[in-house]
Amino acid sequence: xxxxxxxxxxxxxxxxxxxxxxxxxxxxxxxxxxxxxxxxxxxxxxxxxxxxxxxxxxxxxxxxxxxxxxxxxxxxxxxxxxxxxxxxxxxxxxxxxxxxxxxxxxxxxxxxxxxxxxxxxxxxxxxxxxxxxxxxxxxxxxxxxxxxxxxxxxxxxxxxxxxxxxxxxx
Numbered sequence: 423x424x425x426x427x428x429x430x431x432x433x434x435x436x437x438x439x440x441x442x443x444x445x446x447x448x449x450x451x452x453x454x455x456x457x458x459x460x461x462x463x464x465x466x467x468x469x470x471x472x473x474x475x476x477x478x479x480x481x482x483x484x485x486x487x488x489x490x491x492x493x494x495x496x497x498x499x500x501x502x503x504x505x506x507x508x509x510x511x512x513x514x515x516x517x518x519x520x521x522x523x524x525x526x527x528x529x530x531x532x533x534x535x536x537x538x539x540x541x542x543x544x545x546x547x548x549x550x551x552x553x554x555x556x557x558x559x560x561x562x563x564x565x566x567x568x569x570x571x572x573x574x575x576x577x578x579x580x581x582x583x584x585x586x587x588x589x590x591x592x
Contacts, residue, residue, distance in 0.1 A: 423439065423440050423538065424454075427456055427558060428487075431462070435472070438494075438563070448588050453540075454529070454540060454541060455540060455541050455543045456514055456540045456541070456542055456544055457541075457542070457544060458542060458543075458544050458548045458549045458552055458554065459552065461474065461488075461514055461542050462549075462552075462554050465489075465490060466487075470589050471512060472492045472511070472512040472513060472514050472540075473492055473507050473511055473512070473513050473514070474488060474490060474492065474513075474514050474515075474516070474542075475492050475493075475507075475513055475514070475515045475516070475528065475532075476488065476491040476492070476493050476494070476516060476517075476539070476546070477494065477495055477496040477499070477515050477516065477517050477524055477527075477528035478493075478495065478517055478546070479495055480493075480495070480525065482518065482546075484556060484558070484559045485549065486546065486556045486557065486558045486563065487546065487556060487557055487558075487563070488516070488546065488549055488554070488556060488557075489555060489556065489557050491516075492506065494506060494507075494536030496517075496524055496527050496528040496531065497530065499528060499531040499535070500531055500534075500535070503531070503532065503535055503537075507537070509535075509536060509537075510536060510537065510538075511537060512530045512537065512538040512539070512540075513537045513538070513539045513540075514539070514540050514541070514542050515528040515529050515532065515539065515541055515542065516541070516542040516545045516546055517546060517547040518545050518546055518547055519546065519547030520543065520544055520545065520546060520547070520583070521532060522545065522547070525541045525542065525545060528540060529541045548571060551565075551567070551568040551570075551571045552567055552568070552571055553565060553568075557592050564568055
């Protein structure tokens with residue numbers, strides 16, 4: 423449901439969701455999505471509370487994947503998930519990046535199997551771009567954080583960063 427705002431500052435806000443609809447929408451999105459920083463933080467715990475699943479092809483997995491992720495390409499989820507992930511176990515899925523809906527399709531497969539599931543938004547692309555380590559067939563690798571996706575150690579304005587381990591200023 424939308425409402426009209428008198429004298430909207432721009433056409434962008436001529437029609438906006440009601441407060442209740444906006445709250446339901448954004449709360450709902452948080453029920454379906456996790457960003458790479460939150461996933462990375464959870465994976466530092468002895469029991470993160472979910473299985474991280476890389477849903478990409480064998481070739482993509484070999485080029486690089488999140489350490490500790492389970493490789494289960496989307497097309498094999500229905501046939502193999504029950505043997506590899508206990509029923510009801512929460513799952514976080516990822517694919518290449520925001521330009522790919524493979525993780526969305528994989529999340530649907532896990533939901534159909536009864537798993538609580540979230541999609542890691544940004545996928546492997548943003549995992550790497552935010553400067554997190556990743557595994558390849560040659561071993562562990564890590565690139566410098568992309569200044570367009572991550573706050574540099576000096577901060578956006580050159581200020582010192584209080585906790586350089588935090589990669590999202592959100």
